[in-house]
Amino acid sequence: MSWIGRPIPRLEDPALLTGQGRFVADTAQGAAAVRFVRSPVARGRILGIDVPNDLPAGVRVITAADLADVRPIRPLLHRPDYVAIGQPALAATCVRHVGEPVAAVVAPGAAQAEDVAELVFVEIEPEEAVADLDLALAAGAPQVHAEAPGNLLIDGRLATEGFDAAVAAAAHLVEIEVCSRRQSAMPLEARAAHASFERATGRVTLTCSVQMPHMLRTAIADHLGMRESDLRVVAPDVGGAFGQKMSLFPEYLVLVWLARRLRGAVAWIEDRRENLTASAHGRDQRHRVRGAFAADGRLLALEGDLRCNVGAYSSYPVTCGVEPLMALAELPGPYDVRHYRARARGVATNTCMMAPYRGVSRPVITLAMERLMDCAADRLGLDPVELRRRNLVRAFPYRSATGLLFDEGSYLDCLERAAATVDLPAFRARQAAARAAGRFLGVGFCVFSERTGYGTPAFAARGMEIAPGYERVEIAMDPSGNLEARIGASPHGQGLATTLAQLIADELGVEPAQIRIAHGDTDRTPYGWGTFASRSLVIAGGACKLAAAALRDRLARLAGHLLEADPGDVEFADGRARVRGTDLSIELATLARQAYHQSHRFGDAHDPYLAAHATYDPAGTFSNATHAAIVEVDPETGHVAIERFLVVEDAGVLINPMIADGQVHGGVAQGIAHALFEEIVYDDEGNILTASLADYLPPTCAEIPPIEVQHLVTESDATLTRAKGLGEGGAIGAPAAVLNAIADALKPFGVGVFEMPATPQRLRALIRTAQAGEVP
């Protein structure tokens, strides 16, 4: 019986349920505490740093002057439209955003480190700062980096041939601008690291809450000028990440530098204020899009002016190109449009840097496309579902206008299923009755494609100096017959220790519980790229399948030898190797014991070490989904209540449907948060106004409605497991579904809803403006 497709409870849970999880802070006992002194202003020149001269024993303060041999963080893209900029480990001459680290205090205890940090006075001459995306693009704006005129860090352009002619032939031009306010991924465990120097070997172990441990090892070794073999990076239990923990951060350079300099152990456990001000943000974007539609509603051409506020620095290794370049390549989404022209800019401002956050640009470009579809449907007098129906990709494989290759999906089927499930005609009747009674209901759809599981070609196409993508898996059976698979992926809540074990169990005829998945330790696992971009189950999963099959072939030869049978006739089930069509069999534990301890019986060619490895680097696959939201908006208060939220999703073969649903739930909740609640706010001077969870508002269970999930299954021929990734889809689709539903509800008021979060204040302002007779 196959383990694939079974919703088995996760193997990783018992420790986490009983308080035995090991997060970074749980490993830091005995380490000296590090506290960073951070810039209180958004932009200015550092005139001096005043360190108290009567520091208590065991306390020290370091500044940029101590770190002269540490290279600035300066990630590269090999493309002419990119400007590389540097980020110092500690600011030396100037500061570029509130929260930028300027000095580090080391003390025996955390409270003492905080006390001393209060006494370090950084004298800064403030300069005019710019925090807003479009203000930074305006003529005469303050320059965040001298080497980036106009604050342009990246300026990507694409245009298909014949674009202008296609626009000229259109019957309708529909143009909108959407705005997404800045978000924080806000993992519940903030960043944290513990660096420990081992005197006997001169090595440092960095235990760090990170998604990409191997990349971090390489990056820190490069920037500190140390041998990479002198550094071990361990990602223990990681309390959520969502992209925020992919990057090389200055704090980690300082930690490893300190551990080596002090020949001891130091730990930095980020607090929530630091996390909200100084880790990374995302999705601070404005997009103007224009659709050229034929009279029958076919989208003939699409144009985009895509702007992303990428903050003061460029995140390493993905660079500040990650948002604009993804927006540029993927704006057309699931729609068959042959003519496309777009410009995508990454704009520097005096704000915390941008790094990937679940879905990266797709929540916002999907908002742009899906609002455009609804507005166009209005203009053309078509039902929004019908307009989408006329434009969705139907024939596969499909090559998009930007060159992406879509494997087979169920775009139309998901839409039809969603429309049928919400029973659109019945809803319209209910909506009309409610309106007559002074209540405002709305339905919104969002159709999207989710590019997942992509390997090195996709990253190389962006021009990345460091191009991630492959995954290697090493699998070994010990003499007792138990298995360990060592992976380069680095799960932190996705349940890979369970799903990968399910995949391997099927190849080898054992139970998942017999398989340990080793991850998150660069000393123990093969070089790999970690867990991000909805990639791990597809890529590490494919490598697991290949490695397990290679091990199975070896075991079949050994079993064939012992059972005097053709290895091709050996099959594996219930922990045994059996000769097909006979009652001959041997327990795997016995076979393993023989292989290791009676190796002489297998002849000279026998390698007693029962192990195999494989590397997998797929081109990628597209999941797809339709989200539908039904909301009620109270026009008096601007409050939005989500009455129903439906996801019809196709991620190919589901290895563990319970875990898959969990990923969808979590993504949708973050998407609803994006649509309605969460917003990092800076004032005009670049002061951050949302530095606590009393101001930045992640939703609770009181705000998140029940989420219905239905799955269609298009088995992917683009992946070895026939599975597609789905980690980001919930966050990609939910915002547009909610905003379309709000816009539908408020149609009687004649307002357009294009900005998120659509807070009560914003909705009230729209309604007030419309009621005052002004054009919104």
Added chain:
Amino acid sequence: MTEKVTLHINGVRYEAEVEPRRTLADAIRDDCGLTGTHLGCEHGVCGACTVLLDGRPVRSCLMFAVQAEDAEIRTVEGLADGDRLHPLQEAFWRHHGLQCGFCTPGFLMLAAGVLEADPEIGDAALRDALSSNLCRCTGYQNILKAVRAAAAEMRAWPSADR
């Protein structure tokens, strides 16, 4: 300046020398070595540090250790009965009520306090009570499902018979 404080956690007596400003959460984690109680915000919003103090769920980041001197404290480490998981732990496991697991101890202790105080709690009140804590991974769907299932289990099998 430090003071002696005696904490009773999961039926065990701990003595520690703490500064008056030391939070209960820090004392539980660093002085008593019980790291199952997590810190997510240290300003009383996220609830990851929730423990039971004389049976009531409290934010241990918002109390000083010295304030807990004579109280009975329960943390996630005390929830299971030896190797036998508490019905809430079983239900979170079976219903996939956790992903990264960082908020889980806080949710378990919150739910334990709520269900012990009112085993018959209605669904709206339960949802309201659980909105005290934040989870960033699950979208709360399976946390609610798990707590409802555990509540039914605990009603059917009061603790003495479990």
